[in-house]
Structures are given as structure tokens and as C-alpha cells.
Amino acid sequence: MNTPESIKKTSSYHHGNLKESLLTTALEMVDKEGIDALTLRELTMRLGTSRSAVYRHFPSKEALILGVIEKGYERLDLLLTPIFQDKHSSVAERFDRMGREYLDFAIHHPTLYRLLFGDKYHREREELCDYKDENQATGLYALIGLLLEAQEQGIIAQANPMVQAAMVWASIHGLASLLIDGHLLMRENMEEIYVYSQSVLLNGLKRIPKDE
Amino acid sequence: MNTPESIKKTSSYHHGNLKESLLTTALEMVDKEGIDALTLRELTMRLGTSRSAVYRHFPSKEALILGVIEKGYERLDLLLTPIFQDKHSSVAERFDRMGREYLDFAIHHPTLYRLLFGDKYHREREELCDYKDENQATGLYALIGLLLEAQEQGIIAQANPMVQAAMVWASIHGLASLLIDGHLLMRENMEEIYVYSQSVLLNGLKRIPKDE
DNA sequence: ATTAAATGTGAACAATGTCAACATTGCCTT
DNA sequence: AAGGCAATGTTGACATTGTTCACATTTAAT
Numbered sequence: 001m002n003t004p005e006s007i008k009k010t011s012s013y014h015h016g017n018l019k020e021s022l023l024t025t026a027l028e029m030v031d032k033e034g035i036d037a038l039t040l041r042e043l044t045m046r047l048g049t050s051r052s053a054v055y056r057h058f059p060s061k062e063a064l065i066l067g068v069i070e071k072g073y074e075r076l077d078l079l080l081t082p083i084f085q086d087k088h089s090s091v092a093e094r095f096d097r098m099g100r101e102y103l104d105f106a107i108h109h110p111t112l113y114r115l116l117f118g119d120k121y122h123r124e125r126e127e128l129c130d131y132k133d134e135n136q137a138t139g140l141y142a143l144i145g146l147l148l149e150a151q152e153q154g155i156i157a158q159a160n161p162m163v164q165a166a167m168v169w170a171s172i173h174g175l176a177s178l179l180i181d182g183h184l185l186m187r188e189n190m191e192e193i194y195v196y197s198q199s200v201l202l203n204g205l206k207r208i209p210k211d212e
Numbered sequence: 213m214n215t216p217e218s219i220k221k222t223s224s225y226h227h228g229n230l231k232e233s234l235l236t237t238a239l240e241m242v243d244k245e246g247i248d249a250l251t252l253r254e255l256t257m258r259l260g261t262s263r264s265a266v267y268r269h270f271p272s273k274e275a276l277i278l279g280v281i282e283k284g285y286e287r288l289d290l291l292l293t294p295i296f297q298d299k300h301s302s303v304a305e306r307f308d309r310m311g312r313e314y315l316d317f318a319i320h321h322p323t324l325y326r327l328l329f330g331d332k333y334h335r336e337r338e339e340l341c342d343y344k345d346e347n348q349a350t351g352l353y354a355l356i357g358l359l360l361e362a363q364e365q366g367i368i369a370q371a372n373p374m375v376q377a378a379m380v381w382a383s384i385h386g387l388a389s390l391l392i393d394g395h396l397l398m399r400e401n402m403e404e405i406y407v408y409s410q411s412v413l414l415n416g417l418k419r420i421p422k423d424e
Numbered sequence: 425a426t427t428a429a430a431t432g433t434g435a436a437c438a439a440t441g442t443c444a445a446c447a448t449t450g451c452c453t454t
Numbered sequence: 455a456a457g458g459c460a461a462t463g464t465t466g467a468c469a470t471t472g473t474t475c476a477c478a479t480t481t482a483a484t
Binding site: 110114117118119122159160162163164166167169170171172173174175177178180181182183184186189192193196197199200201202203204205206207 | 322326329330331334371372374375376378379381382383384385386387389390392393394395396398401404405408409411412413414415416417418419
Binding site for chain 3: 252272
């Protein structure tokens with residue numbers, strides 16, 4: 001039909017776009033009110049449908065949340081990918097911007113971030129494994145490409161880039177987690193910690209330990 | 213009375229040691245079966261009491277869990293403190309052993325670890341803030357002392373030890389979290405990642421970035 | 425137009441944390 | 455030793471939540 005999808009059908013029985021609306025609204029609820037605020041009753045009430053309508057589109061609440069997670073990854077990728085792909089910036093610049101953007105995402109979307117990188121719900125795809133080529137630039141895989149580039153330019157030492165990426169990611173993820181989970185009461189020192197952290201990382205990656 | 217506390221009272225009505233038993237059994241359930249397996253009904257059933265008996269000792273399930281967390285911190289401290297205080301080992305050795313012990317704890321007690329350093333439940337005390345003196349050697353505060361010692365010996369560069377500790381802790385915490393939450397499919401590479409990670413940290417801490 | 429698949433509804437159920445009223449025990453004061 | 459009170463434990467009930475089932479309504483295909 002020629003009806004734009006943004007316009008609701010006159011039919012009040014069939015929602016018309018329930019699956020997508022469920023995901024979008026659920027993501028919003030998780031992001032703004034926390035994961036505990038996401039109950040099927042509240043979610044469906046906001047969309048004007050009944051609780052069990054969810055089960056026509058998702059086999060369980062968990063499946064719905066997995067959908068939300070997929071959407072969350074897309075949002076994060078949307079922020080990170082342009083930075084990784086900006087060939088006009090130096091490697092060091094991109095490294096810095098990537099870390100800041102990642103931390104900002106976690107700080108501004110703590111519940112969503114925990115959902116993405118927590119343990120309770122998992123999507124199929126895993127991070128930082130089976131890296132094939134640098135065109136596989138999505139999300140954290142792009143970090144491997146960036147590190148390879150850094151190796152070629154002699155900015156950091158040669159080493160298994162997947163191991164390097166795991167180390168770097170773990171550092172930033174750890175910082176993000178401790179921060180948003182309230183274990184580092186140093187919010188005012190955040191800039192100092194971040195800058196110091198990045199410099200330790202880059203300096204540490206620069207030299208391979210020979211002896212000891 | 214002369215009755216050893218390990219021997220249950222003949223009275224079947226009053227448990228006699230319910231608060232401690234609740235904490236111990238709850239910790240065991242969390243550790244071995246996951247946080248979701250910890251329901252008040254199951255917990256009290258195992259102890260032979262009724263569900264609501266819990267509320268004579270804890271105002272809520274959350275309060276009980278906070279008690280479990282406190283016990284969890286004690287266990288972790290019990291593992292870490294001896295390492296930090298072993299003045300016979302070199303700083304580098306202690307640094308390595310601390311990291312390994314910390315990671316081992318997370319790997320062998322993933323649910324408990326998430327409880328300790330997650331966001332859902334919080335104890336009052338926070339980590340790595342208000343460090344007073346190196347005698348305050350408990351848990352992660354001891355890391356600050358170790359870093360100060362490393363600074364004195366010239367093993368790492370002079371810098372704010374709290375910032376250094378936050379950076380180091382975040383790195384190891386990030387590695388532990390990603391691992392136990394299934395985001396790093398590199399379990400077989402674990403040793404390699406850990407060793408590399410520690411060398412990057414030590415090398416990075418060694419040099420203060422002057423320019424750039 | 426008929427039929428079947430897709431989608432939505434309402435009632436009901438089980439699990440769970442919580443609470444209130446009541447029961448039992450232990451301890452303290454006299 | 456007796457009485458009384460606080461501590462501790464029990465039972466039944468309730469609200470919330472995810473889930474399921476039988477049924478209703480709409481859409482699409484034949």
C-alpha cells in the first residue's frame with residue numbers, strides 16, 4: 001500500500017509493526033530506566049497491546065532482550081566504525097578517539113552497556129575471534145586492524161594483534177565497568193585516569209620485553 | 213554452655229545459628245549454582261526453616277546478599293593479602309602473583325566475582341579511594357602500596373599511585389570480566405594473553421610519556 | 425468468497441519476595 | 455524458681471512477573 005509506515009493503520013487490533021516497536025521501546029526502557037524496569041506488562045502497555053502479544057514475535061523475554069542487544073551493538077558500531085575508518089587521522093589519534101567514544105558510550109548508556117558485555121544474555125557472535133581481513137571493520141574487530149596498522153608504522157611492537165586487541169579492549173572495558181558500576185570513586189579524575197591509561201597502553205605496546 | 217557450636221541444639225524450633233548459616237549457605241549456592249539459583253525458599257528449605265525466617269535476620273533479600281558480598285570480599289582478601297605482604301618476593305614477582313591469583317579467583321568463582329564487582333548490589337566501602345597508609349593493606353588498597361614500592365625501586369615511573377592502581381586494576385578486572393562473561397573465546401590462549409598483558413602494563417608504567 | 429496463517433486477547437498458573445498475625449523458645453528480672 | 459518480654463520461627467496470604475492456553479480478529483492466499 002502507499003501508506004507510509006510511520007502512519008499507524010486505522011485498525012486498532014493489529015498493531016502493524018509490533019516486533020520493531022517492541023525492540024525499539026524495550027531498548028529505550030532499558031537505556032533510560034534500567035533493565036529491571038523492563039517488564040513485559042509495562043512494555044506492552046506502552047504500546048497499547050496485551051502482555052502475551054510479545055509471544056507472537058519472540059519465544060521468550062530473553063529472546064526479546066537478545067534482539068535489544070543486537071540493536072545496541074549496532075548503535076555502538078555506528079559510533080566506533082567511523083573513527084576506525086577515518087584514514088585522515090593518525091593511528092594515535094584514532095586510538096585515542098576510539099577509547100573516548102567507547103567510554104562515553106558506557107557512561108551515557110550504562111545499563112545498555114552492561115547488557116551488551118555482561119554475562120546474563122548472549123548473542124551468538126563473539127568478539128575478537130576469527131579475524132579474517134581488515135575489511136571486517138565492524139565494531140571491535142576494527143581494533144585489530146588499527147593495531148596492525150600501528151605495527152606497520154612501527155608505533156607499537158610486532159605481536160599477535162588478537163592478543164594485543166584483547167589486552168587493550170580489556171583495559172578500556174575494565175575502566176568502563178568499574179566506573180559505571182560505582183567501584184571507582186574518581187569521577188572527577190576521569191580525564192586524568194583515561195589519559196594516563198592510554199599512555200601506559202601505548203608505551204607498553206611499544207616495547208617487547210626481552211629479558212625477565 | 214559447654215556445647216560446641218558445631219553441634220546443633222536439640223531444639224528443632226530455634227535453629228540457633230541461622231544468620232551465619234544463611235550467609236554461608238547462600239554464598240555456597242551463589243558460588244556453585246549461580247545467583248539466580250539463590251531463592252529464599254530454596255535457601256531456607258536446605259536449612260530446614262521456613263521462608264520468612266530470613267526476615268528475622270535480614271530486612272530483605274538484598275541485605276542478605278550484601279552480607280554474602282562481604283563474605284566474598286573476605287575470601288578474596290584472604291588470597292591476595294599474603295601475596296602483597298610477602299616481602300621475600302620481588303615487586304615484579306608479587307605483581308605477577310597478585311594478577312594470577314585475582315584472575316584465578318574470578319575464573320573459579322565467576323558468579324561470586326560478578327556479585328562483588330558488579331553493579332546490582334553494593335556494599336558501603338569503595339575500592340581505591342581515600343588511601344591513607346600502606347598498613348591499610350587489605351585487598352586492593354594493597355595494590356597502591358605495591359606500586360609505591362615499585363616507584364621507590366625505580367621499577368616504574370613516579371605518578372599518582374591511585375591513578376596507577378586504578379589503571380592496573382581496570383586492566384585485570386577487564387580481562388577477568390570478559391573471560392568469565394564469555395566475550396573472549398580465547399581460553400586456550402589465556403596464559404599468553406595474561407603474560408602479554410602484564411608485560412605491557414609493567415613496560416607502560418616504566419616510562420612516563422614526556423612529549424605528545 | 426473461503427480458508428488458513430498470522431497476530432492479538434483474556435484468563436489462568438507457577439515461582440518468588442514480602443508481610444502480617446500467630447507460635448515457640450530463651451533470657452532477664454524479681 | 456516464676457513471670458514476662460524480646461528474639462526467633464511458622465503459616466497463610468498477597469502482589470508482581472513470565473508464561474501458556476484457548477479463543478478472537480485480521481490479513482493474505484487460493
